[in-house]
Amino acid sequence: MAENFDTKDPEIEKEIETSEDEKDLKEAVEEQLKKDEAELLEEVSEEEEEEEESEEESEEDQKKKKKDKKDEMIEDLQDRVKRQMAEFENFRKRSEKEKSHMFDTGQKNVIEKILPIIDNFERGLSEAKEGDPFADGMCMIYKQLLTSFEQLGVTEIEAVGQQFDPELHNAVMHVEDENYGENEVVEVMQKGYKLHDEVIRHSMVKVAN
Secondary structure (H helix, E strand, O other): OOOOOOOOOHHHHHHHHHHHHHHHHHHHHHHHHHHHHHHHHHHHHHHHHHHHHHHHHHHHHHHHHHHHHHHHHHHHHHHHHHHHHHHHHHHHHHHHHHHHHHHHHHHHHHHHHHHHHHHHHHHHHHHOOOOOHHHHHHHHHHHHHHHHHHHHOEEEOOOOOOEOOOOOEEEEEEEOOOOOOOOEEEEEEEOOEEEOOEEEEOEEEEEEO
């Protein structure tokens, strides 16, 4: 009589169940690891993208800062050039003014030295006799001097018959005469001259009343 064997050994079944549980656990762990790895890779990728964006922004900021600095330097240089040009223009105008003043002063000094010569010509010619060739020659020279004066802008100050003006006339004599008006210049003792609008020498005059 054959014996009945129970093939379902509890120990074997237990080992089989344990093996299956370990397999399931292993699969679960592997699946979880894959999931964690995927999440980690995704986080790393996001961080890298953020770093790249940050680097791009940083590069843009640096470029912008460099550009701003360059613009500031250009503006500073332009401002310096403008100031130097303004200073040069002021210097040029001042130099021209000083040069013009020096020229006018020198011209005035020369004319002042020539005026006594004109006075002597007039005194000599007033005593000269008509028809004297020498006097005629002197008269021609005198007229040439007056013409040169006119070309330089030198003019004689009007005096006789004019009201006395202290800006133009220097009264050296006074006379009471009913034939003349009050403060009227009646005689010129020495002629006065102007260079353009500036008095070089006042007229020495006799004033009535």
